Amino acid sequence: MLSNRRRRWVLHYLKRTDEERVELRTLVDSVSSWEYDVPADELPWKKRKRVYTALRQSHLPKLDDAGAIEYDQTRGVVELTDEAAELQMYLEYVPADDIPWSEVYLGLAGIGVVLTVLARYAIFPFVELGGTALAAIFVAMFGVTAFVHTCYAHRNRIGRGEPPR
Template sequence: MRGQRGAVSMEDDDAESAAERPAKPTEQEVFDILSNRRRRYALYALLRDETATIGSLADQIAAWENECNIGDVTSAERKRVYTALQQSHLPKLERTGLISFDPDSGRVEPTEAVEELDIYLEVVGEEQLSWDQYYLALSAVSAGVVVAVWLGIPPFGSLPPLFWMTVVVALFGVSAAVHNYRSTGLAGAAEPPEVSRQS
């Protein structure tokens, strides 16, 4: 009887924790979560290994942070990341419904909500244009070409308008193909974009 009562109590606790966990984080929560590099790295690492432990996450994140292989991570580097994950980052990711974290076993698993974060994860360095800025600039250049062709400004007036229209369409087509190729999303990325640019 006592065992049955204990089982019921455990089921109730699981149901309560599932009810307390939000089904989907708000946009503000997403931006807050992704503002921290270690949390971003944790999400990338989790989608590479959905059966990760806090230890394997600490190893991978420390390797990315120190730009080295996992085997070259020192115990001090690993411990710093491990402690931060355990005390701060993983509990926060769990509270917002992005992961399931079992402190006893150390198991960490992503939830379905993580797959919806792709749109937020385009990380752009200070020296780089974002895609929206790039397309805005490309549109401005295209408008300039149209005006130059319309006014007959050399060399634009010396070639047929169909040629320039083809050039503009080709520019947008190539840009869209490159954008699509590079926007593989979280699950398709081998590593975080910051790490890719560093290597």
């Protein structure tokens, strides 16, 4: 369901808006603007029509069937459901240029092992490094990295910042 960019854009828009219900026309304008990277009022009618047709016939019914939205086709309105909140863990995207966090944490663990060995065998400049100082270094390394990781994850959540690509 979330493998399609237009569906992610629909959810992104609905999560960002303050309105409870959104008209299909408004949704089409935003999605087509993001898709073609042009302001909606500058888009040719054919391009908006292409997005309108795809949303109306395919994407919105699929999101409705999945329970993420309520789509009233006769009135042309779309509404985010409470069940969409349960999908939050699936609504994060990973940009192509994102940091490989598993490798970052593996690298930190490797640095921790090296520091521990250097401190254990009193190799300069770690001769006087005690257990408390070593623990403080580990906590600082992982704490700063976890903070940065949390900021990245927060930024990449659908419904915040720029629309997902």
